[in-house]
Amino acid sequence: MDFVGRRGALFGLALRTGILTILTLGFYRFWMKTRLRRWYWSAMRPGGHPLEYVGDPFEKLLGFFIAVVVLTFYIGILNLLLMFVSFSVFSSSWVGYAASFAGVIPLWFYARYRARRYVLGRTRWRAVRFGLEKGAWGYAGRALWYWFLTVISLGILWPRMTFLLEKYKTDRTYFGSARLVQGGSWTMLYRAAWPFLGGVLLTALLLLWVMVLDPVLPERAMEDGEIWRTLEFMVDGGRLFYEWNAPERLWLFTLSLSVVGYGLIxxxxxxxxxxxxxxTAPGISFASGLSGTRVAMIYSLGIFISYMALVIGVLMLILAAFGIFGTQIVESYLGIQMGGMDLPRWLSFGILGVLYLFVFLMWGVLHNTFVTFPLMRHMALTTTLPNANGLTRVSQRERDAFAEAEGFAEALDLGAAI
Known part of the structure; x- marks a missing residue:
């Protein structure tokens, strides 16, 4: 597979469509997503033939409205019932809030499967459609059960959950008439978890060292809640009246948590x-050379660039707000005439609103350019089909039509990614 896209072209496209999204108060978002996907898909070229994305932004917009109506009714009725039971039985609201949150989790898994089905159904290669069978509720039920087993096993069955959920989706995926099959077993994924396990073990050993074997704080500071009173005293501006025992060891947690983060990626x-x-598929096999280290480097550099831009933008926004309103505050409370800007209130809020939107626009553009772009390129360039003889026997499949498109994923904020 080749990848022919250029970072500069993507930056310009993401910036233009982002500005249009702001100017239309978010309605252009569905067109923006469609144009970005078409750009990415056309840049990926298996065997020299580009992929095609034929999704319709009107489908996305209509699907979003349908999903919002359904979710409003579902969540509204569910919350009323749960809060009534919570107050009637437990005389408290926290049980209702917790149950309400848990009630949305199945919809989250349902929306993820539906979004994948829509994207595959609107993707073509050499005019042949991809597709995914129905089964969103089956996926949601399995995801809930596998997550439950993973939690009660303290993460030991995490690879089993990863494998079985991917197998459920892969075994229902088609390229034309060719059905994909996920082979292998879930135990083969354990070797991918060693860096994460190493990070967790290192963090646990550090905690044991600085909390039990050789505490950073004296024993009496750790007893009877004294440590919390000490922290509160420090927050209020007081000085710590306990001697630290080699506090520089706490910096080692930066290393251990970095290893945990790398392990997750x-x-x-x-x-x-x-x-x-x-x-595999009949007469077709796949091979991938994805590098975990390369992906971690992409995440580290890309997220650093995008979030640094966000932090700098927020600081500039704060300075702009102080420049506009700071003089008014000083004059009101201190009675000092500073002679600053005297702008109408509506214009002041308008300027700050535009700056606020521009800051997050640039964050999204940079994240697209320095995270999504290199990830897509790396996945494309490391993917091959060692055996492609079965492609000659593939025939066309019918077009999948579903009214809500990715609406539930958009409404639940799962559709931001390409």
């Missing part, structure tokens, strides 16, 4: 590589 992407190497 490594696990997610290396499991994709392992499972891709065990995907």
């Amino acid at each position: 490594h696990y997610r992407w290396v499991t994709k590589r392992i499972m891709a190497n065990h995907k």
Whole structure:
């Protein structure tokens, strides 16, 4: 597979469509997503032939409205019932809030499957459609059960959950008339989890060292809630009246937590590589050379660039707000005439609103340019089809039509990614 897209062209497209999204108060978002997907899809060229994305932004817009109506009714009725039971039985609201949150989780998994089905159904290669069978509620039920088993096993069955959920989706995926099959077993994913397990073990050993074996604070500071009173005293401006015992050791947690973060990224992407190497279709096989280290570097650099831009933008926004309103505050409370800007209130809020939207627009553009772009390129350039003889026997499949498109994923804020 080749990748022919250029970072500069993507930056310009993301910036233009982002500005139009702001000017239309968010309605252009569905067109923006469609144009970005078409750009990415056309840049990926298996065998020299570009992928095609034929999604319709009107489908996305209509699907979003349908999903909002359904979710409003569902969540509204559910919350009323849960809060009534919570107050009647437990005389408290927290049980109702917790149950309400839990009631949305199945919809989250349902929306993810539906979004995948829509994207595949609107993707073509050499005019042949991809597709995904119905089964969103089956996926949601399995995801809930596998997550439950993973939690009660303290994460030991995490690879089992990863494999079985991917197998459920892969075994229902088609390219034309060819059905994909996920081979292998879930135990093969354990080797991808070693960096994460190493980070967790290192963090646990550090906690044992600085809290039990050689505490940073004296024993009496750790007893009877004294440590919390000490922290509160420090927050109020007081000085710590306990001697620290080699507090520089606490910096080691930066290292251990970095290893944990790398382990999570490594696990997610290396499991994709392992499972891709065990995907087949009649007469077709796949191979992936995804590098967990390369992906971690992309995340580290890209997220640093995008979030630094966000932090700098927010600081500039604060300075602008102080420049506009700061003089008024000083004059009101201190009675000092500063002679600053005297802008109408509506214009002041308008300027700050535009700056606020521009800051988050640039964050989205940079995230697209320095995170999504290199990830898509790396996935494309490391994917091959060692055996493609079965492609000659593939025939066309019918077009999937579903009214709500990605509406539930958009309404639940799961559709931001490409």
